[in-house]
Amino acid sequence: QKEVEQDPGPLSVPEGAIVSLNCTYSNSAFQYFMWYRQYSRKGPELLMYTYSSGNKEDGRFTAQVDKSSKYISLFIRDSQPSDSATYLCANSLGETSYDKVIFGPGTSLSVIP
Amino acid sequence: DVKVTQSSRYLVKRTGEKVFLECVQDMDHENMFWYRQDPGLGLRLIYFSYDVKMKEKGDIPEGYSVSREKKERFSLILESASTNQTSMYLCASTGFGAQESYEQYFGPGTRLTVT
Numbered sequence: 001q002k003e004v005e006q007d008p009g010p011l012s013v014p015e016g017a018i019v020s021l022n023c024t025y026s027n028s029a030f031q032y033f034m035w036y037r038q039y040s041r042k043g044p045e046l047l048m049y050t051y052s053s054g055n056k057e058d059g060r061f062t063a064q065v066d067k068s069s070k071y072i073s074l075f076i077r078d079s080q081p082s083d084s085a086t087y088l089c090a091n092s093l094g095e096t097s098y099d100k101v102i103f104g105p106g107t108s109l110s111v112i113p
Numbered sequence: 114d115v116k117v118t119q120s121s122r123y124l125v126k127r128t129g130e131k132v133f134l135e136c137v138q139d140m141d142h143e144n145m146f147w148y149r150q151d152p153g154l155g156l157r158l159i160y161f162s163y164d165v166k167m168k169e170k171g172d173i174p175e176g177y178s179v180s181r182e183k184k185e186r187f188s189l190i191l192e193s194a195s196t197n198q199t200s201m202y203l204c205a206s207t208g209f210g211a212q213e214s215y216e217q218y219f220g221p222g223t224r225l226t227v228t
Contacts, residue, residue: 008153034217043117043203043219044156088155100171101217105155 003027004091006104015113019076023089023104026070030091030102033065035074038086038106047087048074079111116140117220119204125226132191134223136204140216144207145187147171147179149200150222156203162187194227201225 004025013019021035032051036044048063050056056063062075072091076083086106092099120135138145144163148156148171158171160179168179176198180188187206191198204220 004155041222043205043222045219046217049215100158100161103156105153 002104003102004089004104006089006107008105008107010108010110012110012112013079015079015081015111017079017111019074019079019083019109019111021074021076021087021089021107021109023072023074024070025072025091025102027091027102028067028070029093032092032099033063033072034090034092034101035061035063035072036088036090036103037083038088040085044088081111081113084110116218117204117206119202119220119223121223122221123224123226125228126191126194127228128195130191130194130227132194132225132227134189134191134202134204134225136187136189136220137185138187138204138206138218139185140206140208140210140218141184142206142208142216142218143184145181146205146207147177147187147189148203148205149173150203151200159189191225194225196227199225199227 006023035048037047038044050063053065053067060077064073086108088106090101090103092101117138146161147159150156162168162181178190202223207217210216
């Protein structure tokens with residue numbers, strides 16, 4: 001079993017839709033949960049960073065962590081064509097700032113105008 | 114707004130060549146990382162460094178080495194390039210910014226093709 005799993009998609013939605021991106025993980029020791037956005041031919045960009053269970057909101061983006069079921073989600077409200085990218089979830093033990101970050105394979109999202 | 118730069122965006126090398134990939138960050142971050150990214154496999158950690166002259170193996174260090182002589186620069190070396198090292202190589206740095214907020218930035222990546 002991979003440590004972090006995502007449905008690779010592609011996921012295609014109309015502009016303005018609410019997007020739900022999901023990720024599961026296997027190591028219950030993970031404490032930090034991240035979402036990255038990666039545009040084609042670019043490096044990943046850290047979008048959201050949450051500690052332990054709960055929700056975190058930043059503009060149109062909401063990250064949700066459920067440690068009991070080892071499930072994390074990213075919701076995008078009022079999706080825009082500029083949100084079209086690959087979204088990577090990642091986890092870390094978080095004991096030090098150089099702790100290994102385990103990435104999922106990413107979900108490709110297309111927002112159609 | 115330059116944060117992490119990589120020496121080349123695209124590189125084509127022949128099997129057996131020695132290849133150097135350079136990464137420079139301007140945020141005074143302590144930690145630097147080299148990943149490779151392949152379709153369906155996600156990002157896999159090759160090596161990382163948490164201080165000058167310090168290095169630690171990641172998940173897939175075989176066939177690679179690294180050098181960190183200065184805090185801002187982290188080099189990845191392919192001692193003898195092979196075709197299975199054809200990949201996108203990404204450098205990243207992490208540290209703590211203002212108010213101890215966690216920061217992480219990736220470079221734009223180097224797409225290496227070994228023929």
